[in-house]
Amino acid sequence: MPPALTLAPWLDELRAEASTRFDESEMPSDDDEAWRYSRIANIDLTRFSNPTSQTSSIDPARIDGAAATVVIRDGRLVSIDRSDLLGAATVQTISEHPDGPTLLNSVRGEGPDAIAHLHDAHLTDVIVVDVPRGVHVPSPIVIDTYSDAESGLTCPHTIVRAANGSSVNVLERRRSGAHDQLVVPVVELDAAPDARIGYLVIQQLGSATVSLEHHVSNADQQAHVVSGVAAFGGSYARTRADFRLIGRGASGDLLSAYFGDGSQMLDFRTFQEHDAPDTTSRLLFKGAVTGEAQSVYTGLIRVSENAPGTNAFQTNRNLKLSDGAWAYSVPNLEIEQNDVSCSHASTVGEIDEDQRFYLESRGVPTTTAEQLLVSGFFAEVIAQFPIDAVKVELQSIIDDALAVDRAGRDAA
Secondary structure (H helix, E strand, O other), X not given: OOOOOOOOHHHHHHHHHHHHHHHHOOXXXXXXXXXXXXXXXXXXXXXXXXXXXXXXXXXXXXOOOOOEEEEEXXXXXXXXXXXXXXXXXXXXXXXXXXXXXXXXXXXXXXXXXXXXXXXXXXXXXXXXXXXXXXXXXXXXXXXXXXXXXXXXXXXXXEEEEEOOOOEEEEEXXXXXXXXXXXXXXXXXXXXXXXXXXXXXXXXXXXXXXXXXXXXXXXXXOOOEEEEEEXXXXXXXXXXXXXXXXXXXXXXXXXXXXXXXXOOOEEEEEEEEEEOOOXXXXXXXXXXXXXOXXXXXXXXXXXXXXXXXXXXXXXXXXXXXXXOOOEEEEEEEEEEOOOOEEEEEEEEEEOOOHHHHHHHHHOOOOHHHHHHHHHHHHHHHHHOOOOOHHHHHHHHHHHHHHHHHHHHHHHHO
């Protein structure tokens, strides 16, 4: 078992200050636009607490040839395995990092609401991926987190900093057990001029877990960031993404594939913020819901007057696979500059009956036809995720979830 948690003194001070701010803050409400249609009113944030020790034990979900593999259990670092492929890049805790006090929350800032203070008040081992100028990390860095403590609160925090002209891909696996618990992750992606960052989180939380996740990305001049979410678990799982293009010619992609079943809700809020000339952002979110599951997507493209030549695109597509499922999708634009090209689109619908009939008319069984159509629906977004090694796995997760759902409906 890992030793007792030891944090740098400055981090202890930050936790104490954040705890005070949380106690003094007004709790989020579904009356707030950013939380509309959410389940935040049903969550008692104060009844969860940090596990007193690391007790969960589950094998890491590794990938072959990883540059490094980080294992975190119940909020505590278990191990960091580094390979020669990591090169001059570093993977360490923020307590060990020489820039720790200034690096933490340098991209996120104080945060948008009380959830950010809750996160900071319960921080444990923050992981920093730091890539020096001109360094290319050829294989993904894997961060595997798992928790399973009754009424436990864990706050994973990942910082990826890519210096000028460098590149790195990071895969984060977010898992939890059967216990009722709260997970409040934060991810900060900071791409300096001409840098490249690819990030993907695979969220497979337990069915009793509530997750309130926040991703914040900065892309400087000519930098490119890909931020992806594959979401499948949790009772209520929310991801907010603030995607900022702050340097001329910066670009990036926001991607998500999600599948909800049972009574779960998958909730996504995105903000594509263009604050420099000639920037480009592309968002593609695709999801399916079945049973009594619900999904929510609201997105805002914001173009400041400082961002002529902006290209911004936002697409959200949803499939309803049962009568009891529900999906809500609202894209928005806020434009303060005339020289832009922006578009948004959203759909909520069922499997195309003409396509299904076409396959059935050629001898394809109904179950197989449905699986082919749903798999094809997700293929577009999965193909764009930045970690090639998990694309087949993600398609299999969706296919398995669809097969379970179909078997349940056939048995009913």
